[in-house]
Amino acid sequence: MKRNLLVISICFFTHGLLAAEFPAPRRASEPPIISPEVHADRTVTFRVRAPGATNLTVSGEWPNGTMQMNRDDGGLWTATVGPLEPDLYGYSFLVDGFRTLDPSNRWLKPMRSPTTSVLDVPASQPMLHDFQSVPHGTVSLHEYQSKSLGRLRSLRVYTPPGYNQRARVKYPVLYLFHGSGDNEATWTALGRAHLISDNLLAQGKVKPMIIVMTDGHASFAQPAGTNADARLRNTAAFEQDLLEEVMPLVEANYRVKRDAANRGIVGLSMGGGQSLSIGLKHPELFAWVGGMSSSVYNPENTLASTLNNPTVANKQLRLLWFACGRADFLLKNNQEFDRLLNTKGLVHEYHETEGNHSWPVWRRYLADFMPRLFVK
Amino acid sequence: MKRNLLVISICFFTHGLLAAEFPAPRRASEPPIISPEVHADRTVTFRVRAPGATNLTVSGEWPNGTMQMNRDDGGLWTATVGPLEPDLYGYSFLVDGFRTLDPSNRWLKPMRSPTTSVLDVPASQPMLHDFQSVPHGTVSLHEYQSKSLGRLRSLRVYTPPGYNQRARVKYPVLYLFHGSGDNEATWTALGRAHLISDNLLAQGKVKPMIIVMTDGHASFAQPAGTNADARLRNTAAFEQDLLEEVMPLVEANYRVKRDAANRGIVGLSMGGGQSLSIGLKHPELFAWVGGMSSSVYNPENTLASTLNNPTVANKQLRLLWFACGRADFLLKNNQEFDRLLNTKGLVHEYHETEGNHSWPVWRRYLADFMPRLFVK
Numbered sequence: 001m002k003r004n005l006l007v008i009s010i011c012f013f014t015h016g017l018l019a020a021e022f023p024a025p026r027r028a029s030e031p032p033i034i035s036p037e038v039h040a041d042r043t044v045t046f047r048v049r050a051p052g053a054t055n056l057t058v059s060g061e062w063p064n065g066t067m068q069m070n071r072d073d074g075g076l077w078t079a080t081v082g083p084l085e086p087d088l089y090g091y092s093f094l095v096d097g098f099r100t101l102d103p104s105n106r107w108l109k110p111m112r113s114p115t116t117s118v119l120d121v122p123a124s125q126p127m128l129h130d131f132q133s134v135p136h137g138t139v140s141l142h143e144y145q146s147k148s149l150g151r152l153r154s155l156r157v158y159t160p161p162g163y164n165q166r167a168r169v170k171y172p173v174l175y176l177f178h179g180s181g182d183n184e185a186t187w188t189a190l191g192r193a194h195l196i197s198d199n200l201l202a203q204g205k206v207k208p209m210i211i212v213m214t215d216g217h218a219s220f221a222q223p224a225g226t227n228a229d230a231r232l233r234n235t236a237a238f239e240q241d242l243l244e245e246v247m248p249l250v251e252a253n254y255r256v257k258r259d260a261a262n263r264g265i266v267g268l269s270m271g272g273g274q275s276l277s278i279g280l281k282h283p284e285l286f287a288w289v290g291g292m293s294s295s296v297y298n299p300e301n302t303l304a305s306t307l308n309n310p311t312v313a314n315k316q317l318r319l320l321w322f323a324c325g326r327a328d329f330l331l332k333n334n335q336e337f338d339r340l341l342n343t344k345g346l347v348h349e350y351h352e353t354e355g356n357h358s359w360p361v362w363r364r365y366l367a368d369f370m371p372r373l374f375v376k
Numbered sequence: 377m378k379r380n381l382l383v384i385s386i387c388f389f390t391h392g393l394l395a396a397e398f399p400a401p402r403r404a405s406e407p408p409i410i411s412p413e414v415h416a417d418r419t420v421t422f423r424v425r426a427p428g429a430t431n432l433t434v435s436g437e438w439p440n441g442t443m444q445m446n447r448d449d450g451g452l453w454t455a456t457v458g459p460l461e462p463d464l465y466g467y468s469f470l471v472d473g474f475r476t477l478d479p480s481n482r483w484l485k486p487m488r489s490p491t492t493s494v495l496d497v498p499a500s501q502p503m504l505h506d507f508q509s510v511p512h513g514t515v516s517l518h519e520y521q522s523k524s525l526g527r528l529r530s531l532r533v534y535t536p537p538g539y540n541q542r543a544r545v546k547y548p549v550l551y552l553f554h555g556s557g558d559n560e561a562t563w564t565a566l567g568r569a570h571l572i573s574d575n576l577l578a579q580g581k582v583k584p585m586i587i588v589m590t591d592g593h594a595s596f597a598q599p600a601g602t603n604a605d606a607r608l609r610n611t612a613a614f615e616q617d618l619l620e621e622v623m624p625l626v627e628a629n630y631r632v633k634r635d636a637a638n639r640g641i642v643g644l645s646m647g648g649g650q651s652l653s654i655g656l657k658h659p660e661l662f663a664w665v666g667g668m669s670s671s672v673y674n675p676e677n678t679l680a681s682t683l684n685n686p687t688v689a690n691k692q693l694r695l696l697w698f699a700c701g702r703a704d705f706l707l708k709n710n711q712e713f714d715r716l717l718n719t720k721g722l723v724h725e726y727h728e729t730e731g732n733h734s735w736p737v738w739r740r741y742l743a744d745f746m747p748r749l750f751v752k
Contacts, residue, residue: 052472096428100476103491141515
């Protein structure tokens with residue numbers, strides 16, 4: 001009995017040390033921090049403990065998105081924003097100018113340089129990006145050693161609900177690209193592409209499709225130059241990886257249709273530049289081409305073969321669609337691209353919408369674009 | 377022609393603004409930061425820009441793992457550690473006492489409170505946790521609305537190579553749990569369980585198995601109390617979610633064998649407490665039970681029915697295995713649990729090894745434990 005009591009007392013003794021030795025466990029005297037805390041009126045309180053800091057702000061994707069935080073005697077900084085419209089928002093803290101994610105929030109935006117957390121302000125009714133009581137698809141992670149890039153790369157693939165039960169059905173594929181700050185995980189973690197597809201399917205608004213989300217940073221593993229030459233080199237390297245590695249991997253491992261009429265390609269910002277560039281360079285591979293808030297470089301040169309033979313491309317393309325927010329810093333770029341396509345006679349749709357260069361806009365664009373795909 | 381030139385010039389003009397508007401784009405004057413940089417001699421340089429900070433350290437899972445960083449005139453802080461043994465290590469920066477991950481490193485440890493980045497120091501020959509040129513399995517992400525917890529929960533499932541090609545084969549299942557600071561993604565992102573399985577399979581050392589990785593934080597969405605009562609409540613809530621939600625979800629969606637002889641359960645730290653507690657409470661469900669650096673609470677009470685009927689449990693269990701590092705703060709807890717099982721006459725293996733409470737140890741334990749599973 002003595003031995004048994006000893007066991008129990010030791011177990012209780014160690015409970016304060018249960019966090020891994022690295023990083024150091026939180027001291028018992030420090031209460032847990034709740035951040036972000038979404039209140040019933042859709043105001044949101046952010047909290048962060050930083051006793052050594054002299055200035056802290058929170059900034060996020062909502063309108064007028066920066067606010068000073070206030071410090072209490074214990075070094076806990078607090079700010080309350082809103083009420084905010086129901087949506088998902090990225091946000092960061094600036095700790096004496098050092099940009100960081102919220103260390104109390106497990107939900108973060110996958111990024112090349114991770115500094116952003118995710119705030120979910122729910123609506124009274126579920127939104128299109130919410131997990132709803134409908135059949136759900138699956139997101140699968142893949143890694144592959146890219147021969148063309150000489151590097152290990154990551155990939156996410158969404159299969160629609162029922163994929164595993166319908167062993168003879170082949171599906172169309174949408175290749176979906178992220179922006180400059182993101183990586184292959186961002187379209188699911190923050191873009192919620194998988195849930196948007198689940199919900200649109202349940203509403204009967206889209207065809208079941210496989211969605212392939214790649215890592216758009218092909219020519220550099222670490223942040224590198226962002227000048228136009230570097231971007232064009234990156235797009236070229238990305239195109240080679242996509243055509244020679246990603247598409248064969250997807251077509252070998254998933255039941256996908258392999259003709260242009262069953263392939264779509266779309267992306268946002270940098271990824272919109274990639275989807276428009278690669279799609280319009282290869283209308284024989286992709287009949288459905290889109291761009292969201294796209295940055296298109298030097299299309300006169302890179303897309304010359306298509307732009308100068310619009311009749312061929314107009315026959316091959318089933319949809320050329322791009323959109324940009326009126327408050328987006330890339331608006332002029334998109335307007336010029338629209339004019340160029342008009343000049344050249346390439347049939348397309350260009351949509352100007354509300355919004356700026358942010359994920360709330362891109363989730364809406366995905367919901368606008370997907371129903372247009374793979375229809376007669 | 378004038379119009380075309382205009383397009384090009386606008387495209388070039390915007391290239392400096394290509395990052396999303398939120399967070400603010402890096403200024404052109406700031407060169408990109410490479411961190412961590414692993415040198416040929418396996419020393420590693422860390423860099424972080426924090427002009428407003430007065431003190432910065434880096435600390436990680438390697439021996440003597442804390443080092444002061446030095447500041448240059450531009451506010452870039454640098455430190456070089458090592459040479460380090462080839463391995464994967466978690467590490468953090470302390471910016472004036474504020475713990476943060478490395479904002480220049482996309483590879484981070486999935487955590488309940490994300491503050492840790494991942495450093496990969498490669499060996500001259502690939503290690504067991506490295507992506508190698510062998511057949512690869514797939515990791516799939518699932519979300520589910522837990523009825524018992526009333527919350528949306530996340531889950532990762534590894535299927536071994538060939539799973540999709542062998543449509544009539546059913547597999548045994550290993551339920552694999554994480555530690556207190558982690559979440560359901562940590563066993564793949566930092567634990568590399570999927571690659572360890574791929575490599576052990578290629579070496580013929582393990583049976584093909586499905587691995588299910590759940591979120592161990594069942595009774596609270598945010599950090600909550602860490603006292604023993606809270607832990608026991610969490611384990612009880614976790615057990616209910618596992619048995620009533622996770623196992624049915626897995627068995628409905630994957631081709632798995634459904635008898636105890638084809639179910640294993642193991643975890644690390646908090647998750648080791650969960651796997652030992654749930655496994656020994658339910659030997660009729662799990663014939664293979666393990667624990668890594670486990671924290672076992674109050675086993676006399678929670679496991680009374682099994683401990684007081686060792687003959688029954690000894691017949692049902694095929695393996696009861698647990699291990700702890702000699703430098704682990706939970707060593708005494710594990711030694712006491714070993715003594716308790718001896719006293720009660722429950723057949724088991726207890727291994728004391730080199731190492732402390734860290735992921736390099738747990739990856740080795742997984743490689744030790746998996747070959748023991750599902751054998752005759």
